[in-house]
Amino acid sequence: QVRLVESGGGLVQPGGSLRLSCAASGFSASNYVMRWYRQAPGKERELVATISTTGLNTNYADSVKGRFTISRDNAKNTVYLQMNSLKPDDTAVYYCNGHRWVDYWGQGTQVTVSS
Numbered sequence: 768q769v770r771l772v773e774s775g776g777g778l779v780q781p782g783g784s785l786r787l788s789c790a791a792s793g794f795s796a797s798n799y800v801m802r803w804y805r806q807a808p809g810k811e812r813e814l815v816a817t818i819s820t821t822g823l824n825t826n827y828a829d830s831v832k833g834r835f836t837i838s839r840d841n842a843k844n845t846v847y848l849q850m851n852s853l854k855p856d857d858t859a860v861y862y863c864n865g866h867r868w869v870d871y872w873g874q875g876t877q878v879t880v881s882s
Contacts, residue, residue, distance in 0.1 A: 769793035769871055771863045776876030779853055783880070787848040789863030789873060797841035800866045803848045805859035805878075812862070816848060830856070853880045 775787040787803070800819060806812040816837035817826045825837050836849040846863060858880050863873040 771865060771871055771873035773861065773863050773873045773876040776861060776878045778879045778881065780882050781854060781880055783853050784849070784851045785853065785878060787850065787861055787863075787876060787878075789846040789848075791844045791846070791865060791871075794865070794871070796839075796844045796846065796865055798867060799871075801837075801839060801846040802864040802866060803837060803846075804862045804864055805857075806862070806875075807856075807859040810859075813859075815861070818846065850878070853878075855880045 770792045772790045773787060775785060777785065779785055797820060800817060802817045803815045804812050805815050813828065815828050815831055816835055818837045818839050822839045827835060834852045839846045858878060860875040860877050862875045865871040
């Protein structure tokens with residue numbers, strides 16, 4: 768059974784940090800481009816970060832560039848999103864996605880940035 772399970776979300780104050788994890792099972796995530804998306808209430812889902820199969824290439828939305836870092840550990844079939852200098856606008860449900868010729872999605876993890 769294919770699964771992507773996100774974890775690490777929560778409530779954090781502005782300026783704080785969180786590290787999201789996405790654990791893949793049922794398929795070899797090392798063969799998939801992995802992405803993090805987010806969706807805030809009333810807004811469309813937004814692509815946040817992308818990492819290549821090897822981890823050598825990454826891309827970020829302008830809104831998170833310099834603050835977020837995507838990484839992967841193919842030996843653990845896991846992808847991470849390190850989020851620093853968090854802002855209230857980063858509040859959203861964060862989703863992990865695996866993309867090859869099909870798309871796999873996790874259930875999402877809530878990130879709330881508030882004082």
